[in-house]
Amino acid sequence: MNFIANLFSSSLGRKFIMAVTGCALFLFVIGHLLGNLQVFLGPEAINAYGHFLQSKPGLVWTARLGLLAMVLLHVWSAVTLSAENRAARPIGYLGDPIPPAASYASRTMLRSRLIIAAFIIYHLLHFTVHVPTINLSGRDFRILQDLHGRHDLYRMMVIGFTHPLVSGMYIVAMALLFLHLSHGVSAMFQSVGLKNLTFGPLVDRFAKVAAWVIFAGYISIPVAILLGYGKEALK
DSSP, X not given: OHHHHHHHHSHHHHHHHHHHHHHHHHHHHHHHHHHHGGGGGOHHHHHHHHHHHXXXXXXXXXXXXXXXXXXXXXXXXXXXXXXXXXHHOOSOOTTOOOOXXXXXXXXXXXXXXXHHHHHHHHHHHHHTSOOHHHHSSSOOGGGOBOXXXXXXXXXXXXXXXXXXXXXXXXXXXXXXXXXXXXXXXXXXXXXXXOOOTTTHHHHHHHHHHHHHHHHHHHHHHHHHHHTTTXXXXXX
């Protein structure tokens, strides 16, 4: 019990929480991307994937609740650490200069976390809860079914990303995620003591490459649909 109490009360413990939850969310982002990219394999592949998930409600809801806990802990640890840092230095340096080693991504970590959290809520309302007023298409995604009686995930994604404003919001959100990951993945290794002078440059390079790959993968879907991919599903 003392260990858990110290974990939540000490700054070192909250950094550890932020790193562990960040790792879990990073792995989810990769897995979610691999699932979504199946849209490029056609309706059968992506609809079968969606049907498999829907046929395992216990697994899916366990994962959703676990992810919600990870997001809340990640944001909470970030906010409390930021408040603690400000309290330790309530009066800034003259002119409030930007630290020379601080990148734009590192300076906007808290803001990007909060914006991404807001985007996750929108994403869930859009493609999971299926709120008709959210998707801006005037279509009810809940009634879309393919020839096998499965939820037509392929058609839902095509209709959803056909609207330029929706695709634009997703692309902006993925740009923020890119900024967050380009620094956050590196900071994650540092928080758990796995980044040193020897491996530091490799960790930084891995973070940037991973962020670029994830960004390119996610935006490839709305960009391809805006350019005409899957237009047969709109008929």
